[in-house]
């Protein structure tokens with residue numbers, strides 16, 4: 001059985017503005033992932049700079065931060081089998097022009113800045129990004145049973161509603 005993982009997703013301002021929220025979230029639900037945290041919020045410049053710290057100093061950094069803070073975003077944590085790698089595959093290549101058809105970035109976009117969605121790129125990034133955006137999330141409970149059994153019992157549900 002695939003290892004149960006959690007990963008962090010962020011729907012960028014363009015997708016929200018274009019009314020693609022349900023469409024994109026629905027893809028992860030239909031694939032079999034469970035949303036365990038979800039909030040619609042504006043992220044501060046400071047938090048965005050922390051989130052994208054690895055890109056500080058690159059020529060696109062300023063534009064990336066301005067864009068990310070330009071409107072509401074939806075931040076989420078999903079859980080399921082091999083969530084980190086599967087979500088990255090569903091999101092597709094950074095540049096939508098190079099993403100394969102069927103990937104979110106390919107199906108809904110063309111511009112590298114406005115590439116709709118962020119997904120953590122590794123286990124380390126997922127842990128860091130979840131802690132950064134959802135510091136109150138209940139941590140994974142070891143040996144708590146399969147993903148399927150959790151769907152039916154619905155335990156550990158942890159919905160976060162933005163305080164702003």
Ligand code: UDP
Nearest residue numbers: 060063064093094112113114115118119121
């Ligand atoms: N980005 C950009 N211009 C570039 C490269 C990246 O605006 O030339 C943006 C793009 O929106 C991307 C984000 O910066 O999603 C982070 O870049 P990264 O290389 O980490 O891509 P990702 O992990 O999102 O695929």
Ligand code: MG
Nearest residue numbers: 118119120121
């Ligand atoms: Mg990245």
